Amino acid sequence: MTEMEKYRIFDNELEKLTERVRKMSHLVEEQVSNAILALNSCDMELAQHVIENDNKVDKLDVKIDKLCQKIFALQQPVATDLRYIISSLKINNDLERIGDHAVNIAKRIDGVCDYTYLSKELGIDVVANKTVMMYKDVDQLIKTHNMVLADDIFKNAVEIKENCHQISEKIIEEMMKQKEIIVVATNIMIIVNLLERIAGYSTNIAESITFVVEGIIIKHQKKTENQ
Amino acid sequence: MKTIKIQTENMYLHYGSKMALNNISISIPENKVTALIGPSGCGKSTFLRSLNRMNDLIDSVKIEGNVFIDGINIYDKNIDVVNLRKKVGMVFQKSNPFAKSIFENVAYGPRINGINNKNELTEIVETSLQNAAIWDEVKDRLYDSALGLSGGQQQRLCIARTLAVNPEIILMDEPASALDPISTSKIEELIHELKDKYTIVIVTHNMQQAARVSDYTAFFYIGELIEFDKTKKIYTNPDKKQTEDYITGRFG
Numbered sequence: 387m388t389e390m391e392k393y394r395i396f397d398n399e400l401e402k403l404t405e406r407v408r409k410m411s412h413l414v415e416e417q418v419s420n421a422i423l424a425l426n427s428c429d430m431e432l433a434q435h436v437i438e439n440d441n442k443v444d445k446l447d448v449k450i451d452k453l454c455q456k457i458f459a460l461q462q463p464v465a466t467d468l469r470y471i472i473s474s475l476k477i478n479n480d481l482e483r484i485g486d487h488a489v490n491i492a493k494r495i496d497g498v499c500d501y502t503y504l505s506k507e508l509g510i511d512v513v514a515n516k517t518v519m520m521y522k523d524v525d526q527l528i529k530t531h532n533m534v535l536a537d538d539i540f541k542n543a544v545e546i547k548e549n550c551h552q553i554s555e556k557i558i559e560e561m562m563k564q565k566e567i568i569v570v571a572t573n574i575m576i577i578v579n580l581l582e583r584i585a586g587y588s589t590n591i592a593e594s595i596t597f598v599v600e601g602i603i604i605k606h607q608k609k610t611e612n613q
Numbered sequence: 614m615k616t617i618k619i620q621t622e623n624m625y626l627h628y629g630s631k632m633a634l635n636n637i638s639i640s641i642p643e644n645k646v647t648a649l650i651g652p653s654g655c656g657k658s659t660f661l662r663s664l665n666r667m668n669d670l671i672d673s674v675k676i677e678g679n680v681f682i683d684g685i686n687i688y689d690k691n692i693d694v695v696n697l698r699k700k701v702g703m704v705f706q707k708s709n710p711f712a713k714s715i716f717e718n719v720a721y722g723p724r725i726n727g728i729n730n731k732n733e734l735t736e737i738v739e740t741s742l743q744n745a746a747i748w749d750e751v752k753d754r755l756y757d758s759a760l761g762l763s764g765g766q767q768q769r770l771c772i773a774r775t776l777a778v779n780p781e782i783i784l785m786d787e788p789a790s791a792l793d794p795i796s797t798s799k800i801e802e803l804i805h806e807l808k809d810k811y812t813i814v815i816v817t818h819n820m821q822q823a824a825r826v827s828d829y830t831a832f833f834y835i836g837e838l839i840e841f842d843k844t845k846k847i848y849t850n851p852d853k854k855q856t857e858d859y860i861t862g863r864f865g
Contacts, residue, residue, distance in 0.1 A: 394862055462821055464848045465857045601850035 396461050403453055407474050410446045411528045414481045417488035418521045422514045424492055428499040436492035443485035450478040473594040480587040487580045497573035508556055513549040517581045524588045531599050536592040543585040550582040618643035618812040624678035633659045635836040646804055646813045648827035655833040657816045661784050665701035666694050702775035706787040708767035710759035715751050718759045718770055722778040737777050745773035746803045765796025785815040801826050820860055824848050832856045
């Protein structure tokens with residue numbers, strides 16, 4: 387800060403918001419990592435832990451929403467502050483959805499564990515681990531605003547989505563060949579869709595951070611000026 | 614394409630030896646509201662007053678550079694300052710109605726411009742009061758003293774008085790800073806309506822008011838124009854750090 391700059395009461399609120407969004411991101415990272423670990427190891431106890439932990443994510447989601455509402459109402463933020471709070475609200479929403487998807491994966495594990503060979507053959511563990519790694523970048527991006535991570539997330543999310551599409555096609559082929567696996571294959575298909583959605587929400591978060599840092603809206607398009 | 618109504622080029626203004634405006638070049642578009650913001654002493658009111666040569670009234674003021682309105686340099690020797698001020702009206706922070714009736718306050722300007730026909734004056738007064746969004750509140754007491762009006766009504770009366778001489782530009786120097794929120798809101802709505810017909814330049818210390826009422830915002834700091842852009846841009850993603858720090862309250 388230069389000597390002309392001053393510390394504002396408002397900064398306390400922003401620090402509180404930053405701390406809560408980071409906490410939310412960390413919680414969601416645990417949820418995603420544990421859900422995938424439970425999926426890969428058929429650990430039903432861990433899956434149950436993920437399901438039960440969702441209320442922590444939900445509570446924090448509401449707390450962040452309320453804090454953003456309070457800041458909008460009382461501080462009338464502008465410029466970087468405005469972009470930061472709008473983005474925090476959106477990121478919070480995306481994190482909550484990712485948390486829900488981790489829970490949804492955990493709920494499906496029971497339905498796929500009798501056919502672990504099928505999951506292995508389809509490469510579910512590979513794309514699931516990629517999703518965990520990508521989410522670790524999301525968590526770091528939220529903490530550091532290091533835009534190199536945003537680029538990595540965009541690339542990895544595209545790759546995960548492509549992998550998911552390929553796996554979905556393979557699942558359909560397998561279902562046509564072996565009618566008895568239809569139930570389990572449907573569960574696997576749902577898990578694959580959830581992984582794809584997590585990649586989508588991760589992209590949204592990277593776009594929101596880009597909006598905070600660079601002031602440009604890049605969703606639905608290549609980087610363009612925010613007009 | 615937007616038409617430029619007011620343009621300054623390399624404009625400097627000194628109060629004696631003290632520089633108050635430093636090399637100001639700006640193009641203010643027609644039929645838009647332009648807000649001038651900045652901390653006290655930054656030169657925004659000085660700049661506003663230079664647009665209708667109100668600073669001529671201060672002996673120590675020296676101006677260099679050009680100030681064009683509709684392409685004509687208003688500091689040229691052959692400019693009639695009275696005509697200039699008819700074209701460029703002004704509304705001040707403190708409402709200052711004459712100690713006369715509401716009707717006479719509005720009729721005063723047209724009357725000194727030679728309009729004496731009662732019907733014509735009545736029409737001008739009614740239209741001006743309507744355009745200043747105060748007609749309904751005063752139509753039944755036009756011949757009562759203007760000093761009996763509330764602060765917000767007096768300010769709108771002063772705007773009506775400005776409109777009565779048919780200006781093209783209205784300069785407003787903190788027109789709502791002494792008013793309560795309801796009166797402020799009426800003035801802000803009025804500004805919004807007036808921009809269809811007039812070019813408005815407003816000085817305000819209320820940053821949110823600048824954001825609400827203006828199309829363009831100019832940020833002044835220590836006599837310099839730091840940034841001038843669409844209000845939407847200034848308030849969401851300004852180019853200059855000084856602007857960002859000022860509007861977010863990080864200095865000033």
